[in-house]
Amino acid sequence: MDAIASPSVPDVKGASGAGVRIRVRGLAKRYGALEVFRSIDLDVGDCEILSIVGPSGCGKTTLLRCIDGLIPVDEGEIWVNGTRVTQPIAGMAMVFQHFGLFPWKTVYGNVAYGLKMAGASKAEIAERVPHFIAMVGLKGFENAYPYQISGGMQQRCGLARALAVEPSVLLMDEPFAAVDAQTREILQFELLRIWEQRPTTMLFVTHSIEEAVLMGDRVIVLKGRPSSIAETIVVDLPRPRTRETLREPRFAALREHVWSTLLSEARRAEFEVGGGL
Amino acid sequence: MASLDASLAKPIAKEAPRRRALGVSGVFLPRLLAGLAIVLVWEASVRAFLPAYVAKPSTVLLAIPKTVVDAAFLAATADTLGAVAQGLGIAVVIGTLVGLVIGRSPTADRMLRHYVNGFYAVPMIVILPLLSLWFGYTSATRLATIVYAAIFSIVVNVSDGARAVPREYMEVARSFRAQRLRGLFEIVLPAATPYFLAGIRLAAGRALIGAVVAEFFTAIGGLGYFILFMSRTFRHDEAFVGVALLAAFGVGVDVFVAWCTRRFLPWYRRDERSA
Ligand SMILES: Nc1ncnc2c1ncn2[C@@H]1O[C@H](COP(=O)(O)OP(=O)(O)O)[C@@H](O)[C@H]1O
Ligand SMILES: [Mg+2]
Numbered sequence: 001m002d003a004i005a006s007p008s009v010p011d012v013k014g015a016s017g018a019g020v021r022i023r024v025r026g027l028a029k030r031y032g033a034l035e036v037f038r039s040i041d042l043d044v045g046d047c048e049i050l051s052i053v054g055p056s057g058c059g060k061t062t063l064l065r066c067i068d069g070l071i072p073v074d075e076g077e078i079w080v081n082g083t084r085v086t087q088p089i090a091g092m093a094m095v096f097q098h099f100g101l102f103p104w105k106t107v108y109g110n111v112a113y114g115l116k117m118a119g120a121s122k123a124e125i126a127e128r129v130p131h132f133i134a135m136v137g138l139k140g141f142e143n144a145y146p147y148q149i150s151g152g153m154q155q156r157c158g159l160a161r162a163l164a165v166e167p168s169v170l171l172m173d174e175p176f177a178a179v180d181a182q183t184r185e186i187l188q189f190e191l192l193r194i195w196e197q198r199p200t201t202m203l204f205v206t207h208s209i210e211e212a213v214l215m216g217d218r219v220i221v222l223k224g225r226p227s228s229i230a231e232t233i234v235v236d237l238p239r240p241r242t243r244e245t246l247r248e249p250r251f252a253a254l255r256e257h258v259w260s261t262l263l264s265e266a267r268r269a270e271f272e273v274g275g276g277l
Numbered sequence: 278m279a280s281l282d283a284s285l286a287k288p289i290a291k292e293a294p295r296r297r298a299l300g301v302s303g304v305f306l307p308r309l310l311a312g313l314a315i316v317l318v319w320e321a322s323v324r325a326f327l328p329a330y331v332a333k334p335s336t337v338l339l340a341i342p343k344t345v346v347d348a349a350f351l352a353a354t355a356d357t358l359g360a361v362a363q364g365l366g367i368a369v370v371i372g373t374l375v376g377l378v379i380g381r382s383p384t385a386d387r388m389l390r391h392y393v394n395g396f397y398a399v400p401m402i403v404i405l406p407l408l409s410l411w412f413g414y415t416s417a418t419r420l421a422t423i424v425y426a427a428i429f430s431i432v433v434n435v436s437d438g439a440r441a442v443p444r445e446y447m448e449v450a451r452s453f454r455a456q457r458l459r460g461l462f463e464i465v466l467p468a469a470t471p472y473f474l475a476g477i478r479l480a481a482g483r484a485l486i487g488a489v490v491a492e493f494f495t496a497i498g499g500l501g502y503f504i505l506f507m508s509r510t511f512r513h514d515e516a517f518v519g520v521a522l523l524a525a526f527g528v529g530v531d532v533f534v535a536w537c538t539r540r541f542l543p544w545y546r547r548d549e550r551s552a
Contacts (some may be wrong), residue, residue, distance in 0.1 A: 020517070068452055088454050100449040103544045104467045117453040145544045 009221040019046040021169050021201040022067065028137040028226075028233075029062055029074035038064050040076070042220070042229075049197040051216030052237075053206055053258065059225040060205040061097065064171045067203065068094050080169055090118065093162035094171040098178055099154045107133065107157050114165040132160040135194060150185035159191070163198075165196035170202045177207070188214060189243065194239050209262065213254045214241060221261045231261045332513035335522070340514035350503060350515075354522060357492065357500035361417060361484050364423025366465075368480055372431030373473065377461055379432065380439025380469070397429035401487050413444075418492035419499070421477025425481035425485030433481070441467050470547050474534050481530040485523060494514055 022113035028035070036059035056061055065071045067078055068081060068210055069088040071270045078085040080092055093114060101110050112129045120128070131141060136156040143257040146154050155175055175191075190212060195202070204215045212219045219233045235254055237245055316334045323333035344350050344520045378385045379393070404425055405418075412418040440466050466473075492501030500519050507516035538545060 065448075070448055070451055088452050088456065094452045096445065098450065099446060100445050102446060102467070103448075103463070104470070104542065113449075114453040117450075117455045118460070147544055159281075 005096050012118055020044065021046055021048075021081060022050075022081040022203065024067065027063075027066065027078065028074050029066055029071075030074050031062075037222065037227045038075075039228055042203055046168075046202065047201055048217045049195070049202040051204045051206060051212035051219040052222060053209060053219055053262070054222030054227060055262070056207060058222045058224075060152065060207070061173055062205065063222075064094065064173050064205055068171055070126055074203055079125075084093060090165075091167055092169040092171065092182060093165050093167040095155070095158050095162045095173065095175045097150050097174045099146070099151075099158045101154055101157055101161075103146050106143050107138055107149070109162055110157050111145070111160045114161050116166055132164040132203040135163065135197075136160040137190065139277055149180045150183070152187060155179060155187065157191075159194075163194070168200060172204045174205055174207065176211070184211075191215070192241050209255055209258045210246075213251060213258060214245060217253060219254075219258055221258060223262065230264075233258055233261070316391060330511045330513055332517040336514045337517045344515050344518040350519070351548040353498060353500045353503040353519075356416075356498055358526070359486050360419050360499065361423055361481075363486050364420050364487070365427055365477075365484050367420075367480060368427035368484070369477065370486050372428040372476070372480070373435050373466075375428075376432045376476075377434025377439050377465060377469075379486050380436035381461060381465060384438070396425075397433055400491055401426045401483075405491060408491075409495055414495045415498055416497055418495055419488055420492040420496060422487040423484045425550075427484040428536060429477040430483060431473075431476040434476030435469055436473045438469025441472070470542055471538075472547055474538055474542075478531060478534050481534075482527055487525060489523065 016212075020043050021043060022044040024040055027042075028038040030036065040063065052060055052063065063070070067080070067085065068072050069085045070091075072086070080089060082091055102113070102117040103237050105113065108129060113135055114126050115125050115128060118234070123146070130139075133139060134158050138153060138160065140154050141149060141153065146157070149157070155178070159175065179187065192215070202215075204212070204214050213235055216235050219235060220229045221233070222228070222258075223230045234255065237250060237254070238247065292407075320334045320337075323331050332360045336444065358414030379389055380386070401422055405422055408421045409418045409424070412421055446464050446468055447460065455463065484489070488499065489504070491497070492499040495503055496502055502517045504519040507513070507519065
C-alpha cells in the first residue's frame with residue numbers, strides 16, 4: 001500500500017506540527033449535470049473531531065462517500081493517513097445514517113463483519129467482538145437480530161462494527177439522525193465517552209447545529225449550490241464534553257454563530273433548532 | 278447504560294405462540310371441512326354416474342395398504358423422487374450461479390435476459406422430443422427434462438432477488454473492503470434468500486411435472502409411468518395412490534420451504550408468519 005502512495009505523499013505533518021490524518025484538496029463532485037460541491041479543502045488532524053453541518057441535500061453524504069473511497073471524485077485529491085484514496089482503504093471505517101446492518105446477521109455477526117473482511121482470525125474475532133459489543137452497551141443482545149432491537153440499539157451495533165476494526169479515521173454520516181430525540185442525546189454522550197477512552201480522528205456529519213458544536217473541535221458549514229465550505233468555526237470548548245457543556249454560555253454563543261452562518265441564506269426551515277438536544 | 282433504549286427493544290417471542298396457536302386452529306378446521314367436501318362430492322358422483330373401475334375415495338383408501346408395500350410401486354417412487362432430487366440439485370446450483378451473475382452484472386443481464394425469459398416460457402412438453410432425441414429413451418432424458426423444467430424459475434427468482442439487494446448493503450460491504458466475490462456470496466446471496474426460496478418452491482413443482490411428463494413419454498419407469506400403466510390396465514385406485522403421493526410431495530415441499538424460512542430466516546417476514 002505504501003508503494004502505491006509513496007510517489008507524491010503530501011506533507012503529512014501539517015503546519016501546526018500535528019499529524020494530518022485526512023487531507024482533501026480541491027474536491028469537486030458531479031452527478032451528471034448536478035454539481036454537488038466544488039473546491040472543498042480539508043485538513044483533519046490526529047484525534048480531531050471535525051463536524052460538517054449543512055442542509056439536507058447539500059452533499060454531506062456524498063462527501064463522506066468520496067472520502068471513504070466508495071465513489072470516484074471529479075476533481076481534486078483525498079489523502080488519508082498518507083495514502084491517496086481511490087477505493088476504501090484499511091484504517092478507515094464508516095457509520096451509516098440508516099445503520100447499514102445486515103438483517104440476516106445477529107448483532108454479533110454484524111459487529112464481526114468488518115473484522116472478518118479484514119482477515120482477522122477466529123480467535124481474534126472471538127476476543128474483540130464481545131469487547132466492542134460491551135463498549136457500546138449491547139451486552140446481552142449478541143444473538144438478537146436487527147429487527148428485534150430499537151433504532152438506537154441498531155446504531156450502537158453499527159458503531160461497534162466500525163470501532164471493531166480499530167480505525168484511525170471514523171466517518172460518521174448523521175449517525176443519530178434516524179433515532180428519536182431522547183435516544184439521540186444518550187448516544188451523543190456515549191460517543192463522546194467512547195472517544196475519550198479511545199480517541200480517533202472523526203468526520204462527524206450532521207444537520208443538527210447543536211450536535212455539530214457539541215461533538216466537534218471545529219465545525220465546517222457547507223452551503224450553496226453547488227455547495228462549498230462557507231465557514232470554519234473553531235469550537236474552543238474544553239473536553240471532556242458532558243451535559244454541563246450544553247449549559248455553558250460559550251456553547252450558546254458558538255451555536256448562534258453557526259446558526260447565523262447557515263441562516264445568511266434563507267433556508268431556516270431546513271434546520272433543526274434544538275431538535276437534537 | 279443501555280437501559281433506556283433497551284426498554285425500547287421489541288418483545289422477541291412473547292406474542293408469537295398465542296398468534297400461532299390461533300392460526301393453527303383457525304386454519305385447520307376450514308381446511309378439514311374443505312377436504313371432506315371434496316372427498317364426498319367425488320365419492321357420490323362416481324357412485325352415481327360412473328363404472329366401478331373408476332377411482333373413488335373409498336376404494337383408493339382401501340388400495341393404499343397393498344400399494345405402498347408393492348415392490349414395483351416403491352421402486353417407481355424411489356426412482357422418480359431420486360431423479361427429481363438430483364435434477365433439482367443441479368438446477369439449484371447452476372440456476373443460483375447464473376441468477377447471481379445476471380442479477381449483479383448489467384452486461385450479463387443484457388446478454389442473457391431474453392434467452393432466460395424465452396426458455397422459461399417454452400413448455401417442457403415441446404422440449405421433450407428434442408431431449409429424447411439427444412439422450413434417447415433413458416433416464417438421462419428424464420433428468421434433463423427435470424433440470425430444464427426447474428432451472429429457469431431459479432434463475433429468474435435469484436436474479437430478481439440479486440437485483441433487489443439494497444444499495445446500502447453493497448456499500449457497507451465495499452466500505453469494509455469485502456472482495457467482489459465475497460460480496461456476491463455473503464451479501465447478495467443471503468439478501469436474495471427469500472427470492473431463492475420462492476424459486477425453489479416453483480422449481481420443485483415444475484421438476485415433478487417434468488419427471489412425470491418425461492416418464493409418460495419415454496416409458497422409462499418411475500412413478501409417472503406407474504400411474505400411466507395402472508390407468509391403462511384399469512387399476513385406477515392404484516393409479517390414484519400414485520397421484521396422491523405426487524400431491525403430497527407438492528404439499529411437502531411447500532411445508533418444508535416454509536419451515537426452512539422460519540428456521541433459517543427468522544429475520545424475514547416476521548409479521549406474516551403463518552403455516
Ligand atoms: N447516486 C446519486 N445519483 C444522483 N444524484 C445523487 C446521488 N446521490 C445523491 N444525489 C444528489 O446529490 C445531492 C446531495 O446528496 P447527499 O450527499 O445525499 O446530501 P446530504 O447527505 O447532505 O443530505 C442531492 O441533491 C441528491 O439528490
Ligand atoms: Mg445524507
